Amino acid sequence: xxxxxxxxxxxxxxxxxxxxxxxxxxxxxxxxxxxxxxxxxxxxxxxxxxxxxxxxxxxxxxxxxxxxxxxxxxxxxxxxxxxxxxxxxxxxxxxxxxxxxxxxxxxx
Amino acid sequence: xxxxxxxxxxxxxxxxxxxxxxxxxxxxxxxxxxxxxxxxxxxxxxxxxxxxxxxxxxxxxxxxxxxxxxxxxxxxxxxxxxxxxxxxxxxxxxxxxxxxxxxxxxxxxxxxxxxx
Numbered sequence: 001x002x003x004x005x006x007x008x009x010x011x012x013x014x015x016x017x018x019x020x021x022x023x024x025x026x027x028x029x030x031x032x033x034x035x036x037x038x039x040x041x042x043x044x045x046x047x048x049x050x051x052x053x054x055x056x057x058x059x060x061x062x063x064x065x066x067x068x069x070x071x072x073x074x075x076x077x078x079x080x081x082x083x084x085x086x087x088x089x090x091x092x093x094x095x096x097x098x099x100x101x102x103x104x105x106x107x108x
Numbered sequence: 109x110x111x112x113x114x115x116x117x118x119x120x121x122x123x124x125x126x127x128x129x130x131x132x133x134x135x136x137x138x139x140x141x142x143x144x145x146x147x148x149x150x151x152x153x154x155x156x157x158x159x160x161x162x163x164x165x166x167x168x169x170x171x172x173x174x175x176x177x178x179x180x181x182x183x184x185x186x187x188x189x190x191x192x193x194x195x196x197x198x199x200x201x202x203x204x205x206x207x208x209x210x211x212x213x214x215x216x217x218x219x220x221x222x223x224x
Contacts, residue, residue, distance in 0.1 A: 034213075041218075043202075043217045045215075046214060087150060094139055094156065095153055095156070096153070096213060
């Protein structure tokens with residue numbers, strides 16, 4: 001059974017304080033690992049797809065990396081508008097299995 | 109990327125009634141999915157909506173409770189039948205195309221359902 005575990009569950013940062021979110025996974029036949037951002041009352045917004053170990057992708061203050069067992073979402077110099085829940089999901093076949101998410105709060 | 113809309117955005121319903129949620133995609137997508145997100149929790153897949161055939165349900169979800177239709181490549185409906193307060197949740201649809209070996213799923217804004 002595919003499993004995805006995200007840590008920490010919640011993270012409070014000061015504006016400008018860089019940190020990383022973790023996504024550990026076990027899956028048979030990984031086709032891709034996805035990161036989404038979800039704001040309260042909205043659907044998940046796609047951020048990145050990573051396909052193989054060693055791959056990295058960047059978008060503004062976010063950088064996602066992938067190993068054979070986990071993925072990290074690095075947030076550099078975050079701003080209050082980066083506050084959201086960040087979801088990690090793995091794909092085997094056509095379906096996504098989601099982790100529990102990390103709720104990020106960035107204080108000015 | 110696909111833009112997905114859902115109707116209604118929210119509803120408050122009485123127990124024992126049914127609600128049908130509509131999902132519209134702005135372009136043809138190969139796959140459409142329905143998820144449930146309970147308060148403070150992550151997403152759980154309910155079923156894959158298959159065009160022209162019966163939906164494929166995940167463990168714990170049955171067709172009598174969550175009938176799904178998908179008449180074409182851009183539209184699907186999910187009905188929550190004989191509702192109870194435990195069905196209070198956000199229901200999300202998603203779609204993915206055929207752009208590559210691993211297709212990104214794009215999500216609608218969700219339907220927030222409260223059952224009294």
